[in-house]
Amino acid sequence: MENNIFLQHNVLYACGYQKVQSSEHYFPDHALGIMLSGESYYFSNEGAFVMKKGAICLMRRNQLFKKLKKADQNGQAPSLICLFIDQNTLHQYAVKNNIPRQSTYKDKALIDLTGNVFLKGFFDSLLPYLDNPKNLTAKIAELKTLEAIELLLQAGDLFQNFLFDFQEPHKIDLETFMNHNYKYNIPLLSFAKLTGRSLSTFKRDFTKIFDTTPEKWLQQKRLEQAHYLISKKRQRPSDVYLEVGFENLSHFSFAFKKQYGLTPTELTEQGFQQVVKNPGK
Template sequence: MEDQLILQHNFLYARGHRKTQSSEHYFPDHALGIMLSGESQYFSSEGTFIMKEDTVCLMRRNQLFKKLKKTGLNGEPPSLISLFLDQDILHRYATENEILKPSIYRGKAMIDLTGNIFLKAFFDSLLPYIDHPKKLTAKVAELKTYEAIELLLQTGNALQSFLFDFNEPHKIDLETYMNHHYKYNIPMSSFAQLTGRSLSTFKRDFAKIFVTTPEKWLQQKRLEQAYYLISNKKQRPSDVYLDVGFENLSHFSFAFKKQFGLTATELAAH
């Protein structure tokens, strides 16, 4: 059975059907979400953030993380509602409400807002739209988005800089960043944005540093890490391929044998 995804404007309802699902994500926009059932674990440079039923979380834009979704204690599938706060609507809100340029945000990328009764009521008001998504028109979505911004600002002044810090990522050390984040299976355009570059500049800078293309380097790096985990850490190939950034086992197996002359299963048996 396939996962269910319903996206209306900037609102997303997601419901999984498999017991455990692992994936990588990059959000270019802030996201406010609530876990309706099951559990989601987010792994990032900040550590691990766990969302259980009724957990409300605000996630900062331009974040890269791995996510593991699990069923709940009673076997209910993981499901959540997310609201994405894009830069256009935040710019518009700031202009209409005369919000002066705030200081640069330097706090946590994931903020736990669980227990806020107003945010819980806000998400409760969205539940009917799961079964009737067409009722969530563009106008209603805009009004609900403005409501969410108002509720977030009522939680305290700290979230003003979180929401309205419009600074973009600066051009950062590409070699260090890629060596730390090569396991994330995200589009090349996302790597470019996260390192403060256009896609063409990212590829040009990458070639100067690594003397190869990003695609070739990523596959080589991921295969080398897989070889190490299987031969030295005695991990199973079926557990390794996702962890090092491959999308499916068959592609991983083919690339592994082509690179090392034996299958990952044969290496594991040694």
Template sequence: MESHQIIQHNILYSCSYQKEQSSEQFLPEHSLGITLSGEAEYFTNEGSYIVKPGTIGLMRRNQLVKKYKKPSLGGEPFKMIGVFFDQKTLRQYAAENDIDEQQPYQGRSVIQLTGNPVIKGFFDSLIPYESHPEKLSLKMCGLKTREALELLLQIDHSFKNFLFDFREPYKMDLENFMQRNYQYNVSIGTFAKLTGRSLSTFKREFAKIFDATPEKWVQRKRLEMAHYLIAQKKKRPIEVYLEVGFENLSHFSFAFKKHYGFAPSEVGG
């Protein structure tokens, strides 16, 4: 059977039958999600998280995430439902409910809500729409999104700070950020945004620090990490190309051979 995704406005239904699948993403908006079946492991700068059926999590916007998902041992696919809270909706909700401007959020970027019966009930109400996505009109999605916000604020008043801090990423140490995040397969524009810079400023400051363009430096760092993992950790090329930030094995093999002069399969111990 084939994998599929259904996106109705800001509500996502995802189903994967692949034996194992990896994806990397930049989360531009807050999201609330539940795993229905299968298993996955999420990696962020705060650590890794195992998600199994019933796991519910609230994830903060402007995050880099690696995700490895796979079906269960019984052959059930990896399935999840996610609701995304865009900034326009949150600002409208804040204005309608007299929510003041919040202080900069300082808490964790991933919050576990597994076992909460109210949030579980909310997602139960969304399950039937997977078979009838046309019923999830823009108005209905708006109502369900506001319902989720109401429930979150009832559960924990501190979620107000999590959800309604509208500040964009502040300007941070570019060199330290890139050394920690080059393996995430996202655009240079996303790296610029996350360091609190315009794209032109990011490229200019990057060149001063690293004496190279972001594109060339990122690829070199990924290839060096791949070489280390293959030569020293005895991993196979097929095991490392996603880990270091390449989209597919053929592109990784081509870039590796061009850089080192030999294929990744020819790396000696």
């Protein structure tokens, strides 16, 4: 279980109560965060990124990633503060400060800013609001967002391009994108946006390419990958269902049995028996 508390419309405090938590995310806005306790592991097409206590990270908007949060060695639950920098605020800032039109940003989507003393001080100034969230008014949150923008621009030249590239995703190859990203359990509207389409166009193009609906294809694709991981890679169903994009184990088990005639656990036991009978294979 995770307790998410929006202190203000774009400031999030998240604290988990389980030792290990897994989730998937798609953020339409840039996110600047600090790990207060525990550890977070972010997995994207760029690879893995680890945040330990005190780590500060900036994540670019329109990114898909899986997140695994763990308690630290002392058993402290994972917790963080995250500030979302929305496009409207950035547009207003760009006009007011004569920021020139930026080229397409092509650098890293996740940037490690740990060690930046000014950003550390910025997050320290937010800590009192954890116990007094009502004191974080909309006006203060607005000022804090502008402060974060200023601090990022001071951190290096690349952040102007990072923040003020307002180009939206172009219409891209749908088949390639879906085959690379089907494991992410996000709404169809998010898939549509990331491929540069409206939801209706996304569904229409999808049906033309795959000859089925997105919902049916996603479930079939995830079940096929799960079957492979359990039968060939000997992975446990409890580890597999989140990895391939299912929300809960019971739904995964039900859909798996409907597709293959046996539950994931039964497939695991079947594979174990084969190994016992044929230990050399």
